Amino acid sequence: MPRKVDRHERRTRIAAALMRVAAERGLEAVSLRHVAAEASVSVGMVQHYFRDKDEMMVFALGRVSENVAARLAAGGDADTPLREMLRALLVQLLPLDEERTVEGQVALAFQAYAAVRPTVAEGLRENTAQMRAFVGDRIRAAQAAGEAVTTVDPLRAATALLALVEGLGVHVLGGHYSADEALAVFDAHLDTLFGP
Amino acid sequence: MPRKVDRHERRTRIAAALMRVAAERGLEAVSLRHVAAEASVSVGMVQHYFRDKDEMMVFALGRVSENVAARLAAGGDADTPLREMLRALLVQLLPLDEERTVEGQVALAFQAYAAVRPTVAEGLRENTAQMRAFVGDRIRAAQAAGEAVTTVDPLRAATALLALVEGLGVHVLGGHYSADEALAVFDAHLDTLFGP
DNA sequence: TCGGTTACAGTACAACTGCATTGCCAAAGG
DNA sequence: CCTTTGGCAATGCAGTTGTACTGTAACCGA
Structure with a gap:
């Protein structure tokens, strides 16, 4: 060396x-x-x-995923109520502050990039797939503990939750409404999943 | 001439x-x-x-909005149940076929484009703003007619619905799951708004 | 000390970009 | 008829792009 x-x-x-x-x-x-x-x-x-630009792009995309994953992992205490834990988790995905806005813009750009470049799409896919499974498990556990309504399929509910956060993030980034409003909508949705 | x-x-x-x-x-x-x-x-x-590339881009963006608006307007009979009407409306925004996939990719690309170019963002904003108001009105009407649960604020519910569709669309475009799955999730969400 | 490997900086190049310019052609109005 | 005007093609230009190819210095094992 x-x-x-x-x-x-x-x-x-x-x-x-x-x-x-x-x-x-x-x-x-x-x-x-x-x-x-x-x-x-x-x-x-x-x-x-x-080596080339694509490798640089893919590496940067990986960094974004890592950052998100790191913040997600930080919010996972075992004894907190599942609803609060899920909330803390998913709120990390909303562009509520400067740092997450930047990441959100980059992530959005990569979504568009990946929608056309299948090679890049792979990286994003795995990430959200395991997130979906993870959130689904938590919802299932919450249902078993009687904390959540049992009228919905856990995996579907997880998919909806993630998609909702994604959509809210996109709209906030586009300036369609404020981050606070997005948060309120998100909380209202959580109310339909868990109790009041 | x-x-x-x-x-x-x-x-x-x-x-x-x-x-x-x-x-x-x-x-x-x-x-x-x-x-x-x-x-x-x-x-x-x-x-x-x-005149220049930007004008071409903005015009194309306008075309996408028009196409979407046209399809939305086509599905609005007055005497159909509000739930079915809303469903028919919002399903148009999901990339369920080739044409809507193309439009979705372009729209997604423009979302990313607009997240950085405030001038372009204006065009998108107005479009979804009036859509939000429209959907909100329908939900309010459905609540008044006893067709929908009254535990949620209509505008918030509309925002959530639009954001959910947006997020589902992004994920389907990214290949995270199939369009059918997205539809199922969407229907499950409608079930929480209206009855079974 | 020497050879080899790594870590850079600088530059050259072909391909591409948006845009301006020019010119030709068809049609309509005087 | 003939001048004007809009429709359109072709080409040129300055700038940017990704990448290849240099050159040079630092370091380390032998």
Whole structure:
């Protein structure tokens, strides 16, 4: 090893720059030169750490997923009521503050990107699939504990919950209504799943 | 008038080509040359009918809105039960067939586009705002007629319904699950609003 | 010390982008 | 007839794109 450099750290730093560019000017403005400039490095360096642009994009997408997953994992105490726990979990997906707005914009851009590029879509699929299973399990547990209504299929309810959050996020990002309003709608939906 | 040409028809034809390109290769692949090639016309002709690319984009976005609005208006008989009417309405927004998949991809791409370009966002905002109001009114009417549960605020319920459809659409477009599954989830949600 | 590998920076290049310009042709009005 | 005007094609241009190819310095095992 000729020189000590944390490869992963460099890649992460570059990916962060890419996300900043994407959030501010859209995914279409993401070019090697723009990313390099945003990261204050040379184009050659970006090339050194990523074979081509697609690899860089996929890596950045992975970072977004990791960030989300990390925040989701942070909210999971075992003894809190399931409803509160689910709420804390899913609220993390709404663009309620600056940081989550940026991530939301990038994630939205990637959704559009992935809708056409099947290779990229794979990464997103796995992520939400396991999230769906996880939320479904929690709802099933809540039903068993008598905390949730049993008139709905748990997996379907989980799918609805995730889709609702996704849709609310998109609309808030588009400025159709405020984040608070989205939160109120989300809570109202939770009321139909659990009690008052 | 030197020669009789239906200007609007030409613009519409070009916009259709743009949507095909966007659906197949993503919004970033939308260039004057690609659109011209897809429409089997010259670049000069595209330039002749649109001052610049942005005007073309905005026009295409308007076409998507019009198409959606047209399909929505088609499903509104006055004497059908409100639930069925709402269902027929909102199902139009899900990517259940080829045509709606294409439109969904373009709409999704524009959502991402608009999340960064406030000028473009305006067009989308108005559209969903009046849709939200419309659906809200129908739900209020259904509540008054005793067809829907009265435990939820009509406007909030409308917002949730639209957001749910939006989220389901995004997930179906991303291949996370099938359109049938999305439909089932949507129907289950309707069950919580109306009776069985 | 030497050779090899890694970590960059710089540049060159072909392909592409949006847009402006130019020119030709058909039709309508004087 | 002939000039004007709109419809359309072709080409040129400056800028940006992804990528390949340099060059050069730092480091480490031998």
